[in-house]
Amino acid sequence: MRLLNASHPVSRDFQVGDRFEISITGAPNQPVSVRTTRAGRTDWGPIIGSTDSTGRWSAAGQFETNGFGDWGEVWTVGDKVASPAVHFSVNAPPCLPGGQGFQETTGIHTSVTCETAEGRQTFSTPSSSDSFRTPDGRLVPGDSTKQTQDEYHMLVLQDLITSQEQMRTPIALSSRGGRGDETADLIMKLIGVNALNADETRNVLAIIRDAYEKPESIAPTARFPGRTYQLLRHLADFTDQESLRRQIGETLAYVQT
Numbered sequence: 001m002r003l004l005n006a007s008h009p010v011s012r013d014f015q016v017g018d019r020f021e022i023s024i025t026g027a028p029n030q031p032v033s034v035r036t037t038r039a040g041r042t043d044w045g046p047i048i049g050s051t052d053s054t055g056r057w058s059a060a061g062q063f064e065t066n067g068f069g070d071w072g073e074v075w076t077v078g079d080k081v082a083s084p085a086v087h088f089s090v091n092a093p094p095c096l097p098g099g100q101g102f103q104e105t106t107g108i109h110t111s112v113t114c115e116t117a118e119g120r121q122t123f124s125t126p127s128s129s130d131s132f133r134t135p136d137g138r139l140v141p142g143d144s145t146k147q148t149q150d151e152y153h154m155l156v157l158q159d160l161i162t163s164q165e166q167m168r169t170p171i172a173l174s175s176r177g178g179r180g181d182e183t184a185d186l187i188m189k190l191i192g193v194n195a196l197n198a199d200e201t202r203n204v205l206a207i208i209r210d211a212y213e214k215p216e217s218i219a220p221t222a223r224f225p226g227r228t229y230q231l232l233r234h235l236a237d238f239t240d241q242e243s244l245r246r247q248i249g250e251t252l253a254y255v256q257t
Contacts, residue, residue: 001075001082006060013089014063016123021060022135028055030078033193036134037072039125040108042158043140044192051077059136063090066132069110069125073135076195079238085197092116092123154190161187161196161203180222183211184231195238202244204235205251212255225255 002025005011007018014020024032031047051057057077067090075082092112095101101114111124126132129142147155187204196204208228215223229252236248 001084001086003073003086003088013091014067015091015093016063016065016068017093018090019060019062020135021058023058024051024056024075024077024082026051026055026057026077026080026082028053030055031076031193032057033076034134034136035074035076035194036140038069038132039128041128041140041143042162043134043138044190044194045134045136045138047193048136048138061135061137063135064133065121065123066126068092068112068123071135074194074197076193079195081195081197092121093118150186150189154186157183157186157190157207160207161191161200163203164199179211180215180218181225181227182219182222183207184225184228188227188231188234196235198239198241198244201235201239202247204231205247208232208251209254228255 002023004021004023005014005018006021008015028051030051032049032051033047034045036043036045049057049059070089071087073086075086092114093116095114095116099115101112103113104111109125109127111122113120113122127142129145131139131142133139144151187207208231212218212225212228232248232252232255236245239245239248
């Protein structure tokens with residue numbers, strides 16, 4: 001995967017107004033999807049296209065004012081995570097020398113106001129309730145102020161899956177009486193068509209083991225691990241690492257017992 005600043009090719013980051021080009025090279029005729037993170041929110045996107053007969057896919061665009069802030073993207077081509085994962089910033093245009101300007105940061109929210117060549121402008125990162133447009137052109141709606149229980153648990157699972165530290169925090173029991181197969185179902189709904197890297201896959205295996213650690217606490221409707229089997233087979237299909245395949249097989253045996 002390659003992300004190019006078409007306006008300033010020598011720069012790794014961007015300014016509002018810069019044009020960008022995304023190019024992917026992989027196996028031919030494979031679906032392409034992307035996981036986009038900004039302002040503490042992650043969108044596990046759907047399939048947005050496919051590589052052509054030569055294994056190429058590309059997109060281009062321009063970062064507008066609402067693109068201000070830090071971005072992270074993990075692309076999936078077929079059943080593989082594209083390399084590398086991309087992290088970049090879209091910065092405010094340069095302030096005019098001697099002009100008034102200030103920056104305000106509250107938690108993960110940042111706002112910059114200054115005098116630019118286009119006049120006085122304010123650039124702000126989106127709040128959780130704001131929609132944002134991804135570089136591939138999709139509009140991601142803002143988070144609802146009212147979350148269902150499953151939506152809340154999916155956010156917890158997302159943090160556990162993408163954590164760079166070994167999972168140590170157990171998943172809270174649901175009000176329905178337990179986790180079991182419900183956990184695998186939520187993970188599958190969360191990641192959709194997107195692949196996971198090796199560390200994220202190991203985190204999922206730890207989550208699954210935790211979900212079945214106390215069988216007596218699992219709700220009757222979540223005791224048969226049909227969706228868990230499906231998830232583990234899906235993870236096995238998405239990895240070429242023999243050691244990771246072995247860990248997946250060990251987790252499957254653990255669930256079966």
